[in-house]
Amino acid sequence: MSSEKLKEKMENIPTFGIDTFKLENTSCYRPKPVSEKPSDGSMHFTIMKHPKEMLEVMNILRRSQKLCDVTLSVGEEKFLAHKIVLAASSQYFKAMFTSGMREEEMNTIPLHGISPCTLATLIEFAYTAEIRVNEMNVCYLLPAATMFQMNHVVEACCVFLEHQLDPSNCIGIADFSSEHGCIDLEQKAREFIQKKFCEVIDCDEFLTLSPCQLIGLIKHDELNVRCESEVFNAVIRWVQHDSEKRLCKLEGLLMAVRCYFLSPNFLEKQLKHCNVLKLLPQCQEYLSKIFEGLKLHQTCLEKPRKPCAPLVIFSAGGYLRQSLSHFECFNPCTKQWLRLPDLTIPRSGLSSCFAKGCFYTVGGRNNSPDGNMDSQSLDMYDPMRGSWISKCPMSVPRNRVGVGVIDNMIYAAGGSQGQHHHASLERYDPDLDRWTTLGSMATKRIGVGVAVVNRLLYAVGGFDGQHRLRSMECYDPEKDEWHFVAPMNVTRSGAGVIGMQEYVYVVGGYDSHSQLKSVERFNTISKRWEFVSQMKSPRSALSVAVVGDRLYALGGYDGNDFLSSVECYNPDKDEWIEVTNMTCGRSGHGVAVGAEPSRL
Structure with missing residues (x-):
């Protein structure tokens, strides 16, 4: 048929039908796409309104009790309906009416385990595809919808409950969803409990956990706590809630707490003052052994908990022709950098660390065209508040x-103020917001690298005002004493120093003649130094970080340029590879590893 003749036929369509066949109204009528033009010139239409209109008509018939072929009874209440509609909405009713069950021939079917109000709501949904879920009815709708296998209603209830998750109800929602086989909702509720653990433990639901449930919860690697003492205190609170019945469970619960990550000071206070522990000598003995092991700096065999969010490398400040206020973080998994709120004052020569879930910048200097000013500042960035x-x-x-950082306390060693070089050490307590002066090193050191392994603090290399240093000193916080250990193979100041497993790694630095690309590590068990593969670029005034089982070297100065490149060391392969570039070259910046900021 020619296009002219088709146009002529379309124009001759009676006016009463013209609105029905307007193709522009695609929400109601959609031509079915075809790969080839039909030989008879026909068009295929899907009438989108048709199912809804059919349901509306059937619902009118139900309400007027027309053509109904089944009556559902709950106690004294009767509900007329159409079998075909119920079977289409519910696998339960489909099986009842099509599988040869005796109900197939019955006109009236009694139902049990459901209230009349809930059944009325589900029947209304079958005819309208609409349902209102609220706090009053969800506890009745979900079990009934599960029983009748009305999956869309189950999904609606799960979405509602997910949006209601709160520290005060998440345990109940997790148990409720588990009871009714809502696996996805249960998983989301469990993850919520782990993420909000510190808030959940202050709510009444926490005290209703069974011993098995509590052990299962505190064993999770992903439990989101700032320090293990929060888990310990939660266990004691749970026991004290019903000490007569729960005291006998404490020993097993303490095995689930990662007690080797408790500080000796915390353990000592608990052993002296905790009334619950005083009733159980076996628990006191168990914690006393851990306490002694920590004081002796024995290797910890327990694994630390993993944060709920991915670990990222935070980088603050640095120097590029002048001190910088830059603050950003790098995600090693996505290879992406994110800019974060700038430092309040530009700083270089600073150091950074994480303590109790927050990022700290310590000291440094503001080198600017207006003049140089050494800093005694301590600034904290809260990743949750940004x-x-x-x-x-x-x-x-x-x-x-x-x-x-040892036991969530920040130790600051060495550095300089003008021409004066420090040998002193001081410690910051985040709980008290207070610094305490401790025993000094034997040697003045600026550009010193500090690492922590097994709760011992190692101060490595640096510059004493006259010479670059090979020496390393070790600080014992229990004795408040420093002692020399084996010196490095190479003189270094401005090196990147960090603890990783049982090693102290020392990366790059300056030896009075040139920037270094060599890397060596100290085995804290055998007390020996050894070289490992060198970096691709020489670097001094760099920063280093450990994420998982990888060591990262960031930025620094190579003797000619300020570097933006980041190299990654794999100890298993003993090799370095370049992985990314910072937003600009820099030296003297502070880095630390922590959980990705929540606002991401």
């Missing part, structure tokens, strides 16, 4: 300072 908070400053300014 903001900086100034904390108690150190006793003295410290540029090119070394920093380490």
